[in-house]
Amino acid sequence: MNLLVADDAAQIRRGIGEGIDWRQAGIDKVFIAANGTKALDIFLSNPIDIVVADIRMPGLDGLELSERIRHSGKPAKIIILTGHSEFRYARKALQLGVVDYELKPTSADRIYKLVIKARKEIETELASAEALRAKFANDLVSGAVAASATIRGDLLRLFGFDATGVLVSVRIDADNKSSNGIASHEGRAAEARILILQILGEEWPESDFVVFDLEPLVWQFVVRIREFPVRPTRVQRTIASVLQRINRAIEPVIGTTLSAGVSGHGTADALPQQAAESARALQHRLYKGPESVTLASEITIGNNAEIVHVTDEKRLRGYIEECYMAGVSLIIDQEFDAITSPRCCTRSLIRDRCLDLIHILVRTLQDNFSDWQQLFEVSLGRLRFFPDFDHVDRYRDWVHQTYREIIGRWSEVKGKKHGHMLLKAMQFAEARFADPISLQDVAEHISASPNYVGHLFCEEAGITFRQFLNQVRVKHAQRLAESTELLAYEIASSTGFSDYKYFAKVFKQITGSTISQIRKSQWG
Template identity: 25%
Template sequence: MKVMITDDEVQIRKGLKMKIDWETEGFEIVEEASNGQEALDKLHLIQADIVITDMRMPIMNGIEFAKRCQRDFPEIKVIVLSGYSDFEYVRNSMKEGVRDYLLKPVAPDELREVMHKVRKEIQEDRAKRAEAVRMNNLIQSHIQEEQERYLLFLVKDEYLRIHDVKERLKQLQLKELAQDDLNGRFFTVEIREQEKNTEKLHEYWLPFQLLIKEIVKEFSSIYSFYNPNYKNMVHFFCINKPTKIPAVEFIKVLQQKTKKYLNLETVIGAGDVIYGIEEFKKGYISSLLSWSQSEGGPKSQIIYGSSENNRIFEFSADFERKLLNAIENTNYSIFKETVEKELNVIHTHSVLSFSIIANHILFLLSSTISKYDLETEETKKNLWNCQQYIWELNAREKVIDSLLDFARLIVEMVHTTRFSNAKLIESIKNYIDIHYADEISLTSLSELFHINGAHLSETFKSQIGTNFSDYLVKVRMEKAEVLLKDTDLKIIDVANLVGFSSSGYFSTVFKKHVKQTPVEYRRTIETKEKKVHSK
């Protein structure tokens, strides 16, 4: 550990240096000063862990130095040397930043004992700070995972009530996104490698993710998430605020650091500015379309969409409702007729408008796959093919045909599911298992799956063996039990992560289900772990 000695008498400083073998004891004297002010000035230039200072010095005495040091360098420990006459004064100054004291003349054994004592305190303080950082990172990692999952849900899946969405955003510490005056834009970022080495991209994916997390910390109001359907890509939503650094600066730093530290190129598609959560899908799609217009090859680029200079067709709620009803009613003919009616009006749609509509339809089909748990190798292949045709921006007939073929497949799969109570309830059960933390009710599920509420309630109980509300609580409590084993998470954090806004109500429900409060459950776990470790 690094030590500074401060005393206005050179001989005292020399004497202290000779009292013990500093190196053998694990210390290094890195600097000397003749008064408190000089010591403070030098601490701005060097690193020190401990300062030994005399009590009486010109310009600034030891006690005043200790106060200033506590304010400017709180991690540094100060040991004061004093004569017997100043002993009580120095001892009463322990709360003023003095960590320990030594009476003159200093005995080697006493000096050694105090130095070891203070070193132990420093090590314990560092361990506590490291643990606090680790705990905070752990808490944030749980929350961040759920934040990313929910952002992905908002840009690609179906939800019913905007109020419920905003409440969930607040639970997940994303209240900025729940503001009524929200506006911002999405950015799609792809990493590319000079030699098109897919193995290297796979190898560098984790370092790239870690780099992103570090860069995002430097900026405010920027949120990242990943979509497994797009390899080597990460997506960002950047809130526009007059008081914060513009998103363009963030993008610049991202490109520079990715090149500097990973030697990878970045291709970035900037979406259109959107207003409110209701426009998330449109904004996300516009960033993907901007990216799709990039040049091929390993060259860093930033592409801004041209929608601001073109009339963009709005994907209306009525149009979406017609498509969803056609799928839920397993009526492929109606779906085909509705799509062709819109997408074949070629003369009134720009290429960009056509692509946005096509992407919305594709997202709707993808959302249906997620909702009914229909993912297979065939659906993944169809999804990929549709994406490729849309990105080409020059084959409208091929896009329409591929979307309709994909829709026919999904309608057939939904038909099989909906006409089998077992399969339908299994799909609903899987949906609950994934979205258990969201605002779910029997009413919202019946609306989402287009099924009568009373029939859903009766069928769910007959197939699963318990009613819907009990099953939802069971899933939430099982997830809570897992999270509570991580003792660094606060009870309110666990409550929010499993869908409760109130820690009090969460505790009541948890005790009813587990027969213990969350605190009691944690104590039981800790006791069991101690017994295991003691064996």
């Protein structure tokens, strides 16, 4: 907090300004003025929280200074020092909102205590105002505030935001919160907020937006759109540009980036609905990935209740018992494709499907191996810390990795030498699918001959190595087609296909569709 001392007596100015340890009182900076006119200039040009002013000064006296301060609209606690004990002076001071009226002569200790008292009053008021702002923000995003007059009035009273005109709501949230180190940066949310406000202020006038703190590293902001008619794609481009600048600024601070969900446009009475829309749009990050911006108009509202159980549990259990990882991987991909192709599933439903698949694995182990818990304690320990990812493919990969680890361990326990070697070969191929790998490369990795590796794939996986590699590559190509704007030949090159015509042929054989058909079904 900052203190302004205004007195025409040099001795008093020095005594108050320099003779007291204001740092001990929680005062960061002390400004000194020899008259009321100079004091007003300092007040209007600097962030001043507490004013100590003599009632008799050249230019403006203490009461006139108090009146000008009140009319400025900037809040401050004012303490008047005076040699006048007449009631009319005290009454005028009270009318102007002066918090204390101290008769001279007084002491430095007395002034120190009055400033401490004023500082505590400010802190109490700030805490109360902050609590009211937090309650309003929570009520707004939860839909508890419905009356448009209440919304407009509270926005103006609590945030100084005039909620007239066409408004758009944006929810921004930190990506990859489950990754290491993010929790340690949550304490820097205040610093990140300052950067966000600064960048928003570079794009829009301060009177055209307001920011709400919802929780650490999650913010909601409302912005007034002055362009008419409103063009959603232009709004998206603007917010994407702003988000890009924000991410460049805050990633070094909080250790991650942000994604955004953007509502449709409307007036103040639609703000609760806009908050819900922006939250739903933000969930689409599951499909777009980090640093994404999604309009509410892009998302599909589907019926998640139709997707209940794993559709082929019996066959999955059979593959687990046989340590047949190729079959397991196929069913895992089918399950994820079934719940994610509509692009309407929530994070909780995707997490539930992950847990369903893991529970099937655990139940199969329980039914087939009496000492399963002791033998698989290390592998299953990772399941106690279920991750929270920001992209559906990371959930899918997590399930694949969990199955590979545990089935690989079980294969060793059962003495299925071939099953374990095939698993190693598959893992190598899946990790290097984008490279020009050959059967020879795989054979060298598992210390076997190419003929033996080819035999393993045919006998245990039921397909050739080339067919398996094509399936892996096409699976990744399909994900790129659904989640990026890469051209078809770029997707082919990114997934290990050197011949585009061959890629197009294999892609159609495996998926039954072309790249353009998949994109058309996804985005319309």
